[in-house]
Amino acid sequence: MAPSSTREEQRLLSTEIVNRGTDTFSVRVRRRLPLPDFVNSVNLKYVKLGYHYLINHAIYLATIPVLVLVFSAEVGSLSRQELWNKLWDYDLATILASFGVFVFTLSVYFMSRPRPIYLLDFACYKPSDELKVSKEEFIEMARQSGKFDEETLQFKRRILDSSGIGDETYVPKSIISKNNITTMKEGREEASMVIFGALDELFEKTRIRPKDVGVLVVNCSIFNPTPSLSAMIINHYKMRGNILSYNLGGMGCSASVIALDLARDMLQANPNNFAVVVSTEMVGFNWYPGCxxxxLIPNCFFRMGCSAALLSNRRRDFPRAKYRLEHVVRTHKGADDRSFRSVYQEEDEQGFKGLKVSRELMEIGGDAIKTNITTLGPLVLPVSEQLLFFSTLVKRHLLGEGKKEDQRNTTASTTTSSSSSSSRTSAASSKPYIPDYKLAFEHFCVHAASKTVLDELQRNLELSDSNMEPSRMTLQRFGNTSSSSIWYELAYLEAKGKIHSGDRIWQLAFGSGFKCNSAVWKAVRRIKKPSSRNPWLSCIDRYPVAL
Structure with missing residues (x-):
């Protein structure tokens, strides 16, 4: 292969493989690093966003203690006899008026509170074993299709070997077809298989009739037929005519949290209702046959999968609910042109349609993740962690260390390895305090995009191997199932019997746009190990496996 071709291949592989250079490696290629170092790039304005959200939604946390202190001070200064005499000084009209104001205030407070949103249960589709393929079988199927030359197949093999994907993932058999498989017929058949499979399981587990569902939200990024997938579900299950249905398209791997946010808003506006959220992606319809x-990278990572979740805003459903939705934080970087085009659907030179992955994807994705988790921090972190983090961050910005850091990064990109080493040493001395998110959450469900992304997130957030276990095992067993992956991870935690009452779960997803979204759940009861209808049930004893 020509030297220029080799350099091009290395740049593409850098989106999934960490560069392991020596000390003589130039910092000029810093974009090969999968994610930026969160420790040295925290932006104060994103912290302010989180506190603004907190103040808007929890002002009573500040006002109620003040009122209690004032009342306690007033009452505490009086003796029992003085208090009794003071009460009798008021006439009946004054007492009734005061009591009426108290009742009215209390009623307004409880009526204005957001309705609690409960997750009653969820289901993840597990395809039949005849659709299971190993990595070697995957390459052989691509070879049999006749669409790829040997050089392209070897490139796919190298991507798969470093992906973190195992030998038991699922793909539609249609990808071995020599004909065009990206037809509406093929797409509808795959959609029917995975969506109805997940929904059948959900309705069976929850014993909810399809006609009882008042809100339906479906997200599928690439495959968006007419009538929509939500209409297909309504037709199949003969749902009621006044159902509020929504179909979200083109929103990438983080769309499940977006769909969840929409369902939450609909439930807040419509009392005594159920909502179903379906998240999926069509692997066969997204198959790229070019070179x-x-x-080609999406071909190697995406696998079949679908999740369906049942939400309720009825307080009487609390006893049978599994989780309560605490927070949803969404971040969108689409205003930036690089972010907007980082994952872009278009035709290649031969006219084949596919998803083009930017070489800068890791850097762009890291910036979106940093923004999202920094905004989320004030909502979930203990006060002690927030004080330490905020004080060091303000100190850093007041002293101008943030600007100095940016100047060091700019200088480092044009210097040799010796200056790179000294720059990193200098940067380490001005690190702000990074909160310990392990104090805010007991469990982490990070979108299983690739092994490299998970490695870098673990390093940046200082998470343990146990924290990352659900994401790594999901990637190994089911591959990247796009927006539904965070639900397969939650199913893994349940299958392991790790969820206890009061546990907090963080679902973190990111995808095209570029977007990063977080959902925070709190377990309302201990989740027992499932006896049936869990995608991990037949193999959970084999996990975790060494990678």
Whole structure:
């Protein structure tokens, strides 16, 4: 292969493989690093967003203690006899008026509180074993299709070997077809298989009739037929005519949290209702048959999968609910042109349609993740962690260390390895305090995008191997199932019997746009190990496996 071709291949592989250079490696290629170092790039304005959200939604936390202190001070200064005499000084009208104001205030407070949103249960589709393929079988199927030359197949093999994906993932058999498989017929058949499979399981587990569902939200990024997938579900299950249905398309791997946010808003506006959220992606319909290497990467990672979750805003459903939704925080970087085009659907030179992955995807994704988790911090972190983090961050910005850090990064990109080493040492001396998110959450469900992304997130957030276990095992067993992956991870935690009452779960997803979204759940009871209808049930004893 020519030297220029080799350099091009290395740049593409850098979106999934960490560069392990020596001390003589130039910092000029810093974009090969999968994610920026969160420790040295925290932005104060994103912390302010989190506190603004907190103040808007929890002002009573500040006002109620003040009122209690004032009342206690007033009452505490009086003796029992003085207090009794003071009460009798008021006439009946004054007492009734005061009591009426108290009742009215209390009523307004409880009526204005957001309705609690409960997750009654969820289901993850597990395809039949005849659709299971190993990595070697995957390459052989691509070879049999006749669409790829040997050089392209070897490139796919190298991507798969470093992906973190195992030998038991699922793909539709249609990808071995020599004909065009990205037809509406093929897409509808795959959609029917995974969506109805997940929904059948959900309705069986919850014993909820399809006609009882008042809100339906479906997200599928690439495959968006007419009538929509939500209409297909309504037709199949003969749902009621006044159902509020929504179909979200083109929103990438983080769309499940977006769909969840929409369902929450609909439930807040419509009392005594159920909502179903369906998250999926069509692997066969997204199959790219060309040879553009930046478009071949999605072929290697995406696998079949679908999740369906049942939400309720009825307080009487609390006893049978599994989780309560605490927070949803969404971040969108689409205003930036690089972020907008980081994952872009277009045709290649041969006219084949596919998803083009930017070489800068890791850097862009890291910036979106940093923004999201920094905004989320004030909502979930203990006060002690927030004080330490905020004080060091303000000190850093007041002293101008943030600007100095940016100047060091700019200088480092044009210097040799010796200056790179000294820059990193200098940067380490001005690190702000990074909160310990393990104090805010007991469990982490990070979108299983690739092994490299999970490695870097673990390093940046200082998470343990146990924290990352659900994400790594989901990637190994089911591959990247796009927006539904965070639900397969939660199913893993349940299958292991790790969820106890009061546990907090953080679902973190990111995808095209570029977007990063978080959902925080709190377990309302201990979740027992499932006896049936869990995608991990037949193999959970084999996990975790060494990677």
């Amino acid at each position: 553009d290497r930046s478009m």
